[in-house]
Amino acid sequence: MNKQALNTIPLASLLDLKIDFAFKQLFGSERNKHLTIVFLNAILQSTGRESIKEVTFINQEVGGEYKKDKQSRLDIVLKTQNGELINIEIQLANKKDMFKRTLYYWSRLYNLQLQKGKGYHTLNPTITINICNFSLFQEIVHYHSTYHLYEDKTLQRVKKSDEVLEVHFIEMDKFLKAWKNEEQQLFNKVLERWLLMFSLVDGGKKIVREDIYQALEEIAMTDENIRKAFQAWEEISQDPETIIAYQSRVKYILDEEAKIEDAKYYAEQEGIEKGIEKGIEKGIKQGIEGIAKRMILKGNTNEEIMELTNLKLEEVQLIRKAVE
Template structure:
């Protein structure tokens, strides 16, 4: 299927949020978190948890995969396809909930485990950063020493990603290449030679698209996202139009106060003769 959106929440959830394919999720996480064979995560438990109401923004553009890893590390994977200016605040909020919910009332702080938030973004967000993968911790502003390793927030910006050498590809790059949609099936097959999980992902994708029910649900969600974009663009354009008309009205009022004739004001502001005449009566 041409232009298949692998960040579609229904598809992404089935690919990386299903315990039947937790090996793919572990491959993704170990790659993004730069784990080697000696310290890699070996198991994952998914938590079916929704921290947000089903708002238009939440339902169309956000996916939450919440899980515990075998060493107790908490992880939250967020996918955001629509540009959102407050991603940092949003991610920190969900990280804080994930971290605080580890303790029951009266439990000791030493039981707290590391919590990692991973944000997979289909848009440019960090204007001052050139790299596609940026990691944030809690540091001393002077010495840059880390206060604790319990907080770790990742931003993965797909538009910034470019694969430099397919022969020396890392697991993290292989997964981002897959989700970016920039590479053909043939190129993904070449990538799969070094990252077998990608081959399994491509095979699952084919199966997903051959299922009429799954494909129909996918297409409906894509349509909903397109409708959302159309609505927001129309709302923005309407706001610009109203803003321009308001500015022209203010200009017309000032010109009328200076004694400029109606015809000149109409030509200069684009307002109708009726509008300007009405303003003339109003300011008398």
């Protein structure tokens, strides 16, 4: 195969697959279902599970504890031929509650299986896969972490028939670091080939990594699935409606990040850190309330304010009432 045949459009025109909308366009459609299956098997091969041969995409609405919470709509949810439920999530920013949030949505998805009149024996394993564009576990060096249920003393996992919880975290910045350190050694690992695709374009920083593209060219000469995935990626990156929706999603993400940055700036301006150092309790409280008021005026949600200020929901609601 011609080595130059992989890309037909400028690499900078490719949608960033770490943006949830772009990820769903490639891996969440019936048209590319065979690619989704290959990608899932690449992730799950380390757990010893039976290979996935068929999947069905299902309704993604499982959350909703917060009215404005984007996470109430899961990115991709599907069911395998064995009835296992799999949720794949793209996580662009670290909201500091990642593990708890993951377990919450895992539990909601697991719970949805139990229909009226059905026994607990009908519940199937539920798997959550998080692809994170940040480091989540500072104490862990490797970029692919998998969690199951274990007994504390013996470290023995629950028996196969009862093993219903499985959670994966893939940290992309750690993968990039490993790529720079190992390079050619990653070529022969199936999962890492897919992660190279995710690493090629960084839309937020407007970066295209030429070394990764060259590696993908080499891989595509013998890996038909990577070649087909790249072709499908180019197709969605040229569709006018998809581009408009993608740009809208990127704008929303950037606006949300700007709100958080503004909140941090106002926190510094209010002198909270200085107040904490001096132990002036009254000043701290006033500073926190001042931040909360500014965040309300900026349009932040109660949850965002609570996360930054550690205020209770009732306190935020009182401040919001006074401001509004």
